[in-house]
Amino acid sequence: MATLEIKDLRVSVATDDGPKEILKGVDLTVRAGETHAIMGPNGSGKSTLSYAVAGHPKYEVTGGTVTLDGEDVLEMSVDERARAGLFLAMQYPVEVPGVSMSNFLRTAATAVRGEAPKLRTWVKEVKESMKELEIDPAFAERSVNEGFSGGEKKRHEILQLALLNPKIAILDETDSGLDVDALRVVSEGVSRFRASGESGVLLITHYTRILRHITPDFVHVFAGGRIVESGGSELADQLEAEGYVKYTGAAEAAGV
Amino acid sequence: MTAAVDKPHSHGAVVPEASRAEWFTSYDVAAFEVPSGREEIWRFTPMKRLAGLHTGAEASGAASVEVDAPTETTGITVETVQRGDSRLGAAGVPADRVAAQAYSSFTAATVVTVAKETQVATPVTITVTGPGAGKVAYGHLQVRAERFAEAVVVIDHRGSGVYADNVEFVLADGAKLTVVSIQDWADDAVHVSAHHARIGRDAVLRHTVVTLGGDVVRISPTAAFADKGAEVELNGLYFADAGQHFEHRTFVDHAVPNCTSNVVYKGALQGDGEGDTAAHTVWVGDVLIRAAAEGTQTYELNRNLLLTDGARADSVPNLEIETGEIAGAGHASATGRFDDEQLFYLQARGIPEDQARRLVVRGFFHELLMKIQVPEVRERLEAAIEAELEAVGA
Ligand SMILES: Nc1ncnc2c1ncn2[C@@H]1O[C@H](COP(=O)(O)OP(=O)(O)O)[C@@H](O)[C@H]1O
Ligand SMILES: [Mg+2]
Numbered sequence: 035m036a037t038l039e040i041k042d043l044r045v046s047v048a049t050d051d052g053p054k055e056i057l058k059g060v061d062l063t064v065r066a067g068e069t070h071a072i073m074g075p076n077g078s079g080k081s082t083l084s085y086a087v088a089g090h091p092k093y094e095v096t097g098g099t100v101t102l103d104g105e106d107v108l109e110m111s112v113d114e115r116a117r118a119g120l121f122l123a124m125q126y127p128v129e130v131p132g133v134s135m136s137n138f139l140r141t142a143a144t145a146v147r148g149e150a151p152k153l154r155t156w157v158k159e160v161k162e163s164m165k166e167l168e169i170d171p172a173f174a175e176r177s178v179n180e181g182f183s184g185g186e187k188k189r190h191e192i193l194q195l196a197l198l199n200p201k202i203a204i205l206d207e208t209d210s211g212l213d214v215d216a217l218r219v220v221s222e223g224v225s226r227f228r229a230s231g232e233s234g235v236l237l238i239t240h241y242t243r244i245l246r247h248i249t250p251d252f253v254h255v256f257a258g259g260r261i262v263e264s265g266g267s268e269l270a271d272q273l274e275a276e277g278y279v280k281y282t283g284a285a286e287a288a289g290v
Numbered sequence: 291m292t293a294a295v296d297k298p299h300s301h302g303a304v305v306p307e308a309s310r311a312e313w314f315t316s317y318d319v320a321a322f323e324v325p326s327g328r329e330e331i332w333r334f335t336p337m338k339r340l341a342g343l344h345t346g347a348e349a350s351g352a353a354s355v356e357v358d359a360p361t362e363t364t365g366i367t368v369e370t371v372q373r374g375d376s377r378l379g380a381a382g383v384p385a386d387r388v389a390a391q392a393y394s395s396f397t398a399a400t401v402v403t404v405a406k407e408t409q410v411a412t413p414v415t416i417t418v419t420g421p422g423a424g425k426v427a428y429g430h431l432q433v434r435a436e437r438f439a440e441a442v443v444v445i446d447h448r449g450s451g452v453y454a455d456n457v458e459f460v461l462a463d464g465a466k467l468t469v470v471s472i473q474d475w476a477d478d479a480v481h482v483s484a485h486h487a488r489i490g491r492d493a494v495l496r497h498t499v500v501t502l503g504g505d506v507v508r509i510s511p512t513a514a515f516a517d518k519g520a521e522v523e524l525n526g527l528y529f530a531d532a533g534q535h536f537e538h539r540t541f542v543d544h545a546v547p548n549c550t551s552n553v554v555y556k557g558a559l560q561g562d563g564e565g566d567t568a569a570h571t572v573w574v575g576d577v578l579i580r581a582a583a584e585g586t587q588t589y590e591l592n593r594n595l596l597l598t599d600g601a602r603a604d605s606v607p608n609l610e611i612e613t614g615e616i617a618g619a620g621h622a623s624a625t626g627r628f629d630d631e632q633l634f635y636l637q638a639r640g641i642p643e644d645q646a647r648r649l650v651v652r653g654f655f656h657e658l659l660m661k662i663q664v665p666e667v668r669e670r671l672e673a674a675i676e677a678e679l680e681a682v683g684a
Contacts, residue, residue, distance in 0.1 A: 088638050091630065116640035128635035132653025141649065142639035177653070178635075194639060 036066040036103055036119060036201035036234060038087075044097035045079075045086045056082045058259040059098065064202055064234040071245060071270065072238045074256030075278045080238045081125055082259075084206040088122040089115050102202065117146055119201030123191035123208050130178035135190070136160070138178045139197060146198045163196045166226070168219050185216040192223035203227065204236045209244035221247030242274040257281040310541060310578040310610060315383035319346070319394040322387035331386055334572040334604055336535055339506045341426060341452040341480050343388045348395075351425030353453050355400045358415040365408030366441075369401045377401065378432060381458035382486025382512055389484035389510070392428045392454040399430035402443070406436035406462070413442040413470075413664055420449030423478050429455035435465035435493075442468040442664050452480040459485070461493040463517065468496045470667050474674065475504035482508045489549075491517035498662060499555075501528040501536045502674050508537040515549040515583075524553045527658050527671065529678045530569040530601070532561025537572040540590070544583035551577065553590035556658050558651055558678075559601035569601040575621070576608045584615035594625040595654050597647075648679050 045057035056079045064070050074080050086093045087100055089112040100107040102118055110118060130138065139160060144150045151159070164171060167189045179187050188208050195203055205224065209217055221244060228235055228248070237250060245253075245267065253269040254261045255278070262281050263269065308330075316322065324345050327337040332344075341347060359366040371378070378399055384390040404410060421427035433443050445457065461467055473481060481504055489495050501507050513522040528536045542551040559569040573592045594603035607621040629650065636646035655675060662668045 090634055111643065112634060112637035113640050113642050113646070116638055122638055124635070124638075128631045130632050130635065130650065130653055132656030133649050138636070138639070138649070141641055141645070142636075145640035145642065145645075177656075198639065 036232070038064045038120070038202045038234060038236075039101045040087070040098070041100075042098035043083070043086065043095065043100060045082055046094045046096050047082070047092060048094070053094065055096070056259050057086065060260060062236075062254065062261060064236050066201065066234050067231045068252065069228060069235040069237060069248065069250045070252045070254060071250035072236060072254050072256050072261075073240070073242070073270065073273055075282055076240065078256045079259040080256055081206055083256075084122050084204045084238060087204060088112065088120065113145065116198075116200075121195055121198055121200035121203045123188075123195060123203065123205040125206040125210065127179045127187040127191055129180045131180050133178050134175055135178055136174040139194065142194065143197055160197065163193055166196075167193055167223050169193060184211040185213065188212060188220055189216065189223075192220050195227055196223060199227075200233065202234045202236065204238065206238045207240060208237075209239055209241065217244065218247065224248055242270050245270045255281055310543070310576050310608070311580065311612075313385050315385045316390055317379060317383060317393050319387060319390040322390050325387055331539070334537060335508060336506060336566060339480065339535070339566075340388070340482065343391060343426070343452065343454050343480070343482055346391065347426050347452070349426055349428055351421030351427050351451060353421050353427040353429050353449075353451070354419045355429065355431065356417045357400065357402055358417070359402075360410060360412035360414065365405035365439075366410060366414060367403040367405070369403075370398050371401055372398060375399065375401070377434070377460075378430065378458070381432070381460050381488040382484075382514060384456065384484060385512070386484070386510070388454050388482045389456055392430070392456050392482075392484070395428035396430040396455070399432060401432045401434065403434040404436060404439040404441040404465075404467075407438045408441070409439075410441040413444045413667065416443065416445045418445065418447045418453075420447070420451035420453050420475065420479050420481075423450040426452040429453065431455065432458040432460065433467070433469070434460045435462060435467045437462045438464040440466040443470075444664070444667055445469065445471040447471070447473045447475060447481060450476040450478050454482045455484075457483060457485045459487040459495060459497070461487065461489045461495055463490040463492060465490060465493045467494070468663065470498045470500065470662060470664070471509070473499070473501040473504055473507045473509070475507065477503070477505060479504040480506045482506075483510070485509065485511040487511070487513040487522065489513060489515050489520040489522055492519040494521045496523045496525070496661070498525040498527070498658075499538060500526070500671060501538070502678065504534065504536070506535045508539070510539040510541070512541040512543065513551065514543040515546050518546055518548045521550045522552070523661070524551070524555075525658055525661055526555035526557075526573070527655055528555075528557040528571055529675060530557065530559045530571050531678070532563040532569055533567050535570045535572075539572075539574045539576070541576040542578070542588065544577070544579040544586045544588065547583055548585040549583065550587040552588070553577070554658060554661070555592045556594070556655060557603060558595045558597055558654065559603055560597035560678075562598060562600055564600060570604075571602075572604045574606045574608065577610070577619070577621075579611045579613060579616055579619065581612045584613055585617050586619065587617040588619045590621045592623045593654075595651065596625065596627050597651070648676070651675070651679060
């Protein structure tokens with residue numbers, strides 16, 4: 035059973051005024067079969083946590099450990115982490131001009147699976163996943179994320195999740211900017227991924243509405259670069275009613 | 291590339307010191323002064339590495355020119371002609387001293403003619419092999435596409451030595467000519483070449499320059515419209531390594547109404563080094579829309595991808611517009627470092643770094659490669675780009 039273990043994680047970014055500490059000791063364990071929601075106000079460090087775990091070079095880990103099934107994740111390169119079974123659905127997926135989605139997906143699947151998927155089954159697999167996510171087949175020939183709307187980008191992040199089938203998936207505000215329809219499609223995609231029970235999900239969100247589609251086993255409140263409270267799904271209801279004011283001292287709605 | 295700022299706008303490009311309309315041209319080398327290197331048109335070129343092409347170097351060898359025309363087609367004529375042939379010089383007049391030196395110095399010219407209304411599907415390949423290390427040669431080539439002829443011509447430059455030449459493309463009314471000029475020279479080679487295209491009514495020229503090898507390569511393609519309704523695409527792809535100087539100077543002369551031009555040059559630079567040992571590329575894109583050229587549509591774009599520190603790409607679009615009655619004119623130029631966010635994204639999907647870099651570079655050139663409609667040429671270029679990337683282990 036896969037386990038992602040984050041212990042006392044401290045992360046800084048370089049700024050014009052020198053390094054700035056953003057994560058101030060994060061402790062979190064995500065096991066296969068579990069869904070954890072991380073909720074927090076804007077700027078609390080949620081994306082920093084996901085980027086740091088994925089290995090983005092801009093974020094410097096200054097303390098703590100991250101392990102996947104006991105293996106030191108922080109020692110691994112970005113691609114090694116992905117091949118080890120970590121996946122990050124990004125808040126702002128990157129455009130890669132001139133590289134077709136189909137070429138990208140196949141290259142990624144080949145890397146993660148350790149061998150090129152058989153062409154016939156692969157084509158079928160991609161087609162079915164695209165259909166489930168209500169993605170027009172024409173997207174396969176377009177450049178990765180180039181000119182995609184926000185919703186189209188997010189659907190494609192979940193498409194990659196489905197095809198790469200990681201041990202632990204971190205979804206960074208996958209729900210942000212989605213209309214009701216897209217939210218349903220994307221949530222169903224995440225639910226299908228969860229259904230195997232063999233993967234863990236860390237669902238990062240600002241709002242509670244996605245949690246009506248995907249019920250988390252644990253909810254963590256993130257503020258000021260740390261987890262400040264943890265509980266069950268009832269904590270999300272409380273956040274919906276009260277917002278983050280209790281944790282930040284400032285009024286910021288968590289509802290809708 | 292996100293590191294770069296795109297500046298598309300329809301006016302406000304730098305106007306060159308002397309209007310392109312007033313540039314001096316002559317077939318005679320003696321009519322040009324020896325350039326010092328400080329002149330606008332030479333200021334980027336490392337004159338010391340030109341092996342005297344600009345100071346009157348005499349030929350000490352000869353380049354070989356072999357034409358391989360598809361055997362199944364009639365309608366292609368290949369001739370070797372002497373200097374006096376009245377057809378020579380029809381597409382344009384040399385506009386710099388080295389081009390004039392080449393025009394004054396070649397002994398025999400190759401003329402390839404595609405007969406009227408002939409359609410040739412298989413490319414005609416013209417292989418130009420340099421005179422050999424330490425030798426200087428001059429040459430002249432003319433490709434003629436008669437009325438409504440359609441053909442693809444690949445000019446393949448390879449080998450060693452110093453070579454200056456003029457290449458002419460004469461397109462009669464309604465002709466469609468696709469040209470791919472590949473400069474895949476050995477490391478020592480110096481090649482200074484002026485391409486002149488004269489494009490007839492409703493004719494279409496798709497001209498692609500691919501520069502991959504050589505010490506100094508400087509190609510100046512000029513396209514001039516002879517009559518209305520014609521179209522030209524000037525495309526370029528270059529990949530410079532440490533120590534290489536690749537310079538491309540395009541000029542589209544809109545002197546007649548209702549013609550379209552599109553210039554797209556893209557380059558990648560890599561390799562450590564400083565000064566003369568760094569990779570250096572230059573693109574200067576002149577477009578002149580003369581007063582008579584109403585209804586002109588033109589766009590030019592240059593993009594450079596710096597794969598390593600130290601490489602230098604100069605990019606200078608010059609747009610001169612002498613009439614207000616144009617359909618559209620614009621340009622964009624951007625030089626950027628390799629985009630780390632793209633790399634991160636691909637790696638975050640398990641793709642190893644070297645493979646991710648290659649994907650991004652291939653993607654960068656993709657739009658240009660897609661313009662090359664001849665599969666065997668496109669495949670060869672893809673392989674060449676691949677080889678360039680392998681060479682530095684990028
Ligand atoms: N590269 C950076 N340079 C400076 N500050 C940064 C950088 N990245 C993030 N930050 C700061 O770190 C804090 C957390 O950002 P982020 O992780 O994006 O928050 P969230 O995802 O919770 O909205 C913010 O105050 C943000 O401004
Ligand atoms: Mg965020």
